[in-house]
Amino acid sequence: MPSRAEREKHRMTALCLGETLRRARLRKGLSQEQIAHQAAITVRAYGCIERGVAPSGQAANPTIRTLLLVLDTLEIRVHLTLSSSTDDETGQLSTTVRPVAWPA
Structure with a gap:
């Protein structure tokens, strides 16, 4: 189970991602509905990502x-790196995706 600090970090990351997506969408003059349709996801799913909050109230956690x-729909290009590590105590493998370059 993630620590309180890890949950807070995830929440802040989700909020930051959502704000970045919202700004990009507004710059393009598009609605959430248009983005969702073009990305082939539901409007609800896109809204959750943009708000950074899942329906459960936890941080949004979209799949890669x-x-x-x-x-791609917003024409935002990022370079991602994947890193994996194993918890020494539990042996559990965890993978982290980090943006290397984020649009200005």
């Missing part, structure tokens, strides 16, 4: 596929 579809 969904995120890449949205980024």
Whole structure:
């Protein structure tokens, strides 16, 4: 189970991502409905990503596929790196995706 600090970091990341997507969408003059349709996801799903909050109230956590579809629709180019590590105590493998370059 993630620590409180890890959950807070995830929440802040989700909010930052959502704000970045919202700004990009507004710059293009598009609605959430238009982005969702073009990315082949539901309006509800896109709205959750943009707000950074899932229906459960937790931080939004879109799949990589969904995120890449949205980024492609908004014509946002990022370079991602994947890194994996294993918890020494539990042996659990965790993978982290980090943007290397984010649009200005």
